[in-house]
Amino acid sequence: MSNPETTSRDPSQLRSSRWFTPDDLRSFGHRSRLKGMGIDDEDFRDKPVIGILNTWSDLNTCHSHFRERADEVRRGILQAGGFPVEVPVMSLGEMLMKPTTMLYRNMLAMETEEVLRCHPIDAAVLMGGCDKTVPGLLMGAISADIPVAFLPAGPMLKGRWRNETLGSGSDAWKYWAERCAGNLCDAAWGEIENGIARSAGTCMTMGTASTMACIAEAMGMTLPNAASVPAVMAEHSRLAVATGRRCVELAWEQVTPSKVLSAKSIDNAITTLLTIGGSTNAIVHILAFARRIGFQLSLDRFDELSQQVPVLCDLRPSGRFLMEDLFNAGGLRALLKNIDDLLHLDCPTINGRTLGEQIEQGEVIDDEVIRPRTRPLATTGGTCVLRGNLAPDGCVLKTVAADPKLLHHKGPALVFDNYPHLKKMLNDPDLPVTADTVLILRSAGPLGAPGFPEWGMLPIPNKLLQQGVRDMVRISDSRMSGTSYGTCILHVSPESHLGGPLALVQTGDEIELNVTARQLNWNVPPEEIEKRKAAWKPPAQSAVRGYQALFGKHVTQAHEGCDFDFLEGNSPGEEPAIF
Structure with a gap:
């Protein structure tokens, strides 16, 4: 230097x-x-x-x-x-x-x-x-x-509502769940809207x-x-x-x-x-x-x-x-x-x-906010990488924001083909869902959405919110906002749009999450997986012009950084000619 x-x-x-x-x-x-x-x-x-x-x-x-x-x-x-x-x-x-x-x-x-x-x-x-x-x-x-x-x-x-300190994003999700559960009136919701971003x-x-x-x-x-x-x-x-x-x-x-x-x-x-x-x-x-x-x-x-x-x-x-x-x-x-x-x-x-x-001159003024090594919020880093037959190239889970009871979980899949399908069906009173169900969203990755949106904190169905459920295992090939929380498995790669395993899951299939073993598996016989793979057909290309067409041709997958393949590596650093 x-x-x-x-x-x-x-x-x-x-x-x-x-x-x-x-x-x-x-x-x-x-x-x-x-x-x-x-x-x-x-x-x-x-x-x-x-x-x-x-x-x-x-x-x-x-x-x-x-x-x-x-x-x-x-x-x-x-x-x-x-x-x-x-x-x-x-x-x-x-x-x-x-x-x-x-x-x-x-x-x-x-x-x-x-x-x-x-x-x-x-x-x-x-x-x-x-x-x-x-x-x-x-x-x-x-x-x-x-x-x-x-x-x-x-x-x-900091945001403020009555005697509550509000955090943007996180508390929006939290109080929206309470409103959907019937615990928050319209007037209070309006007050939160006015005070959450000050x-x-x-x-x-x-x-x-x-x-x-x-x-x-x-x-x-x-x-x-x-x-x-x-x-x-x-x-x-x-x-x-x-x-x-x-x-x-x-x-x-x-x-x-x-x-x-x-x-x-x-x-x-x-x-x-x-x-x-x-x-x-x-x-x-x-x-x-x-x-x-x-x-x-x-x-x-x-x-x-x-x-x-x-x-x-x-x-x-x-x-x-x-x-x-x-x-x-x-x-x-x-x-x-x-x-x-x-x-x-x-x-x-x-x-x-x-x-x-x-x-060198860093000094902790408040050891409740910045905890000492002897009293951590979690003894190991708050994020883990999972692999398994549902995510051969990996996926991620923010364990520190998840319900510990769900970190080893088996349950039946409930599959939504895309986000509009999720919004349409989620609060159907006849939806076959319990607290043990594993919600799955596909067509939400870099190519499938397109753009890799923050859809990964799948909403919990209202009928479960009303029963007191506040977290479920949720899996997608999308991201989630950094302000979000819950047992949300994200960035499943390869994404469903490319025929990754997420594209082949059907409602009722057993899904197993084991964070200690760093595994996310889909308990379906190999011969059935091969049968579904043979029947799968690639979706049509959605973007045909402009920047989105460029994005669709050159974006890499989540485990590769979602950059354009032609921009990786050291730049040649050539200076422009001045004529």
Whole structure:
């Protein structure tokens, strides 16, 4: 890693100098167009050009404060002697974008890579937060390999209803179940709707957004303790300014993602995911990161580390608290300090120090939120990988959010062919379902849905809710929101759309889950399975044009990261020709 005191400040070494420095007609055109926008030589000459890749949108509720934060990033860049340029990129707002933002994660990754490569940008601040903006931005930056610093959007403030503290997502599911059970009136439901999301920012639970922010920090791609700063606090504004300042130094020091990220930093990401009890969605994104860096990561590595890493973060949906509490308890730095023997402390960070140096001053302020090793929320990591004849390429279960009584379970399958079928049939009074039934949803994977949506927390039928049932074994080839919970087996691979075993299951077949043995099996005779396989017919291709057609032809399966097959591996890093 470069030392800022010894790094050359030769402007001719800046990437942007190829656009602006030569005494030729093309560079004359570049400079004259900047001046047409009212920009003077003193604004940009011999200065690093720092991109601000902003995913703000009026339809992305998590990023509603990003207009102000972009200005604060700009202020930091100017303080450090850089030339800020704001470049909007695709905004992936989880709440309002259909069928799922995951369908467009790779599109944002492609846009990020191309925006960084084709413009005179020496370094960039990546502004994201809502679930798929984080991996999309980072995947593109890894491939472009231009210096970047990630600025997390930050979590929203705690929700409130009467005397209850609300966590977005998790409590929406919880109180919806109570409403369906007949325990919550319309007026109370309206009050919850008004109080569950009280500010700008991402979900305040340890959902996918906060999970990915923590992973970005653990991989060294943010400033220290950036992951948990609430979106609307003054500290977040100061973080934005500091990130802008640091990004100017990154440009001079040429600290590219390839100098920060490695197999060891990916291990740190997995270890962090496990100790925070984070979202299962992160597994898919970490797999994609690894393949972009240039090495093959197996699901087995997640399970291997899971058996070594305790869950110490007592946050919903697995625990009791919210992201604001984690911030007040000392932040991610304090949590990682508690497991420093499980981390690769020599990994570099964009802050110019190793991870070990970055967390050295971490201090736990509240040991109820960040638990000590002697009193973990769970003794091993909160997520496990299952295999068996129902998931030959693997599937995942967030054990820390599941009912322990269901971790070894046998029951008859109740199969829904797709999500519309589930919605139509779920609350039929004659539905053949009991608490022992295993609900199965297919046609919900990367290709089948399409886009790999968050349908994995299958709703419990109303008639069972009214009997007091609050969890069941549920299996799908889809994902679930990081704010969700329950015994939900996800990412079954290969997916049903490709003829994976899930496509062949019939209602009444016995399904067996055994978490201790890491097995998910379908207790049907082999000859019957072969008979069904021979009778199975592939579904028709749904998308015939545009981005969805590209997605359908090139997306990989869940256990491979759901990236495009032509984007895996190290980028050649070729600079654009300037004619």
